[in-house]
Amino acid sequence: MTPTLGHYLAVSGLLFAIGLAGVILRRNILVIFMCLELMLNAANLSLVAFSRYNLTTAGLPNYNGQVLVFFVITVAAAEVAVGLAIIVALFRAKQTTHVEDLNSLKF
Amino acid sequence: MQLVLFWVFAVLMLLFGAAVVFLRNPVSNALSLVMSFVFLAALFVTLDAFFIGVVQVLVYAGAVMVLFLFIIMLLNLRSERPRPLNIGAWTGGGLVVFGFAGLLGNVLSSDLRFDIQKPLISTPQISDVAAVGVTLFRHFNLPFQIIGVLLLVATIGVVILSNKELK
Numbered sequence: 001m002t003p004t005l006g007h008y009l010a011v012s013g014l015l016f017a018i019g020l021a022g023v024i025l026r027r028n029i030l031v032i033f034m035c036l037e038l039m040l041n042a043a044n045l046s047l048v049a050f051s052r053y054n055l056t057t058a059g060l061p062n063y064n065g066q067v068l069v070f071f072v073i074t075v076a077a078a079e080v081a082v083g084l085a086i087i088v089a090l091f092r093a094k095q096t097t098h099v100e101d102l103n104s105l106k107f
Numbered sequence: 108m109q110l111v112l113f114w115v116f117a118v119l120m121l122l123f124g125a126a127v128v129f130l131r132n133p134v135s136n137a138l139s140l141v142m143s144f145v146f147l148a149a150l151f152v153t154l155d156a157f158f159i160g161v162v163q164v165l166v167y168a169g170a171v172m173v174l175f176l177f178i179i180m181l182l183n184l185r186s187e188r189p190r191p192l193n194i195g196a197w198t199g200g201g202l203v204v205f206g207f208a209g210l211l212g213n214v215l216s217s218d219l220r221f222d223i224q225k226p227l228i229s230t231p232q233i234s235d236v237a238a239v240g241v242t243l244f245r246h247f248n249l250p251f252q253i254i255g256v257l258l259l260v261a262t263i264g265v266v267i268l269s270n271k272e273l274k
Contacts, residue, residue: 003113006221008154011117013211015124015147017204022128024200028187030133030179034140037171038124041147044159052154052225059229061155063242069159070243073166074254078261080171084178085268091182098187 008049016042029090029097033083040076044069109225113153120146132186133179137172144168155228157235 015038022035051065091097123146126139144167151160215221233241243251 001110002225003110003153004222004224006215007113007117008150009221010211010215011121011150013215014121014208017208017211018121018124018128020207021200021204024203025197026128027190028133028184030175030182030184031127031136034127034136034175037140037167038127038143041144041167044163045147045150048151048154048156048159052156053223055226055228059227060238061228063238064246066156066159066239067242067247069156070162070239071247071250071254073162074258077166077171078258080174081265082261082268084174085265088178088181089268097182097184100190 005049005053009046012042012045012049015039015045027099029087029099029102032099033080033087037076037080040072044072047072109153113150116146116149116153120150133184134176137175137179140175141168141172144172155235158239 019035019038019042022038023032026032026035047065047069051062054062056062087097090102094102096102120143123139123143127136127143130136130139144163148160148163148168151157151163
């Protein structure tokens with residue numbers, strides 16, 4: 001018995017749902033940022049699963065999906081660097097990482 | 108055997124992922140996220156994606172999470188003190204999340220094409236890393252160079268953002 005494509009997609013979807021719950025429910029901006037990473041990784045898992053289950057005519061995994069995962073990881077690394085720099089600048093100005101205390105732009 | 112390993116890695120990954128959402132101390136959140144990424148890398152290896160699995164451990168569990176822990180300790184964050192729950196946000200958020208999970212179950216059970224067993228791959232002529240590299244440099248050369256520029260822009264942006272006299 002091997003796991004089916006549906007198994008991997010279900011796990012990936014559950015991971016995405018956990019990340020989404022964290023982004024919606026948590027109030028600490030750093031934890032929200034970590035949950036964003038969880039959601040990106042859920043997308044990566046489904047991409048790799050599709051690449052493994054849709055073989056090319058040569059009988060090899062479809063490496064296009066894995067290259068897309070590589071790009072997603074690169075963009076996520078850039079995003080984390082810029083996002084954490086913004087959070088540090090925000091903390092310097094306001095002394096808090098709690099989103100409900102950051103309401104200067106609230107209408 | 109493969110199925111057992113899949114369930115072990117998947118359940119552990121989801122448990123540590125849930126710990127990221129439910130623990131109160133930011134340091135425990137970050138360390139749970141590291142464990143979640145490590146088990147995700149194990150899942151990548153069960154899918155024969157060795158290069159992606161190694162990159163996951165090196166870049167995510169290594170570099171990105173060290174950056175997170177560094178910032179948490181730099182800002183000297185404590186555990187959150189409990190605040191009154193925002194009932195509207197919790198019901199709305201719960202509805203969105205459970206709606207999404209229900210929709211996912213519905214879609215995954217609707218089509219037999221999601222039930223295929225893992226097809227056997229033919230013995231590769233070149234290693235997994237080489238195959239990803241060939242695809243990257245032959246078919247995705249321009250996106251690869253654009254992503255290099257993106258990383259440069261991000262680096263310069265971080266340097267400017269961390270400038271003390273930000274105007």
